[in-house]
Amino acid sequence: MIAHKNFDLTDYNAYRVKSICKNAFFPENEEDLIELYTKKQDYVLIGSGHNIICSKAYYNADFIIFNGNFNKLKVDEIASVIEAEAGATIYEVSNLAQKYALSGAEFFYDIPSSVGGAVVMNAGTKEGETKNILSKVRYLDLADMQVKEKNSEDLELSYRNSLFQKQKDKVILKAWFQLQQGNAEHIKSVMEASKARRWEKQPREYPNCGSVYKRPPGRFVGPMLDELGLKGFRIGGAEVSKKHSGFIVNIGDATGKDILELIKYTKEKVKINFDIDLEVEQRII
The missing domain is CATH 3.30.465.10 (Uridine Diphospho-n-acetylenolpyruvylglucosamine Reductase; domain 3)
Incomplete structure (x- = not known):
């Protein structure tokens, strides 16, 4: 098992948000994992990082990471x-x-x-x-x-x-x-x-974590945000994608706070105009 102190998570979250955790553990097998959880259970567990929002610049926490390991x-x-x-x-x-x-x-x-x-x-x-x-x-x-x-x-x-x-x-x-x-x-x-x-439809040219919201019954998120004129709307380095409004992209040094504030803003606009409570699909850590 590989372990790191003050581990840089930037390349382990698809938004490429700059973030560091106190310790990171990369288990290679079930025995490694059981050994870790036998000691304690309050780890933050992440996989490939394609559906997470790192809300903090620094985590005074230990992470268990499945990325390039435990992958037979x-x-x-x-x-x-x-x-x-x-x-x-x-x-x-x-x-x-x-x-x-x-x-x-x-x-x-x-x-x-x-x-x-x-x-x-x-x-x-x-x-x-x-x-x-x-x-x-x-x-x-x-x-x-x-x-x-x-x-x-x-x-x-x-x-x-x-x-x-x-x-x-x-x-x-x-x-x-x-x-x-x-x-x-x-x-x-x-x-x-x-x-x-x-x-053809998705903004693969910028760091992102896929669809931000679950699709509400009978509606599509992208067209609703387009109708509200939110395509391309930015907060800090986070932007509602110009290619697909259902995505948020990091156009340069976006922080977790930028992404969460943009989510909050778009959710409020959709609630006011469509009376729909959007549910975030991505995991906020």
Whole structure:
């Protein structure tokens, strides 16, 4: 296990907000993780950092990070199953599936997320959701420090939600994805087409953490913000994206405070004009 003091989190959050934590731990296996949580439980746990807002410049706290570690992948060709540790990326899962001509994970290809984060958020697009292919999850239950497994139907998976969001004392270790046999070339073409559609609409040229808000029933966030003239609106270095108003981008040295103030402002405007309470999809730490 690798550990760092006064660790710079800038490259570990997709907004690229400058932030430092007191200590950072990078566990390599379940034993490392159990050792950490046996000592104490008040860690901040992050994965690939693609769905978090660092609200502080300095955290007097210890972080556990799954990013470039705890990321082993295994494929069972006969059963068409991919087994992935929580720190693996779903990009890696989709590429491995394509390599073995396994279909079902194509929508994972261009969603930036760790496996653990994808399960917690039930990550997805209009082309598919994690729950569609998730078969089982292995996790550490901090309530009794036991490693347990649950099938997907017992994980309360719904739109951008899961059991793991409601019960914070459960740490995802591994996930199994049930796929089906397909054609490798066709799978690759679907993946590339999906990526092209997303890059055409999304502001990939600036640091961002994807869609800021959950989609309210019957409405789309971007068009509402466009109607309010908020496209391109800035607070500090944070901007409502000119390319897609449902995104906030860091156009230069944005702080967590800038991002949160911009969220507060846009939420208030939507509430006043549409009587809709926008729900933030991203995790504020």
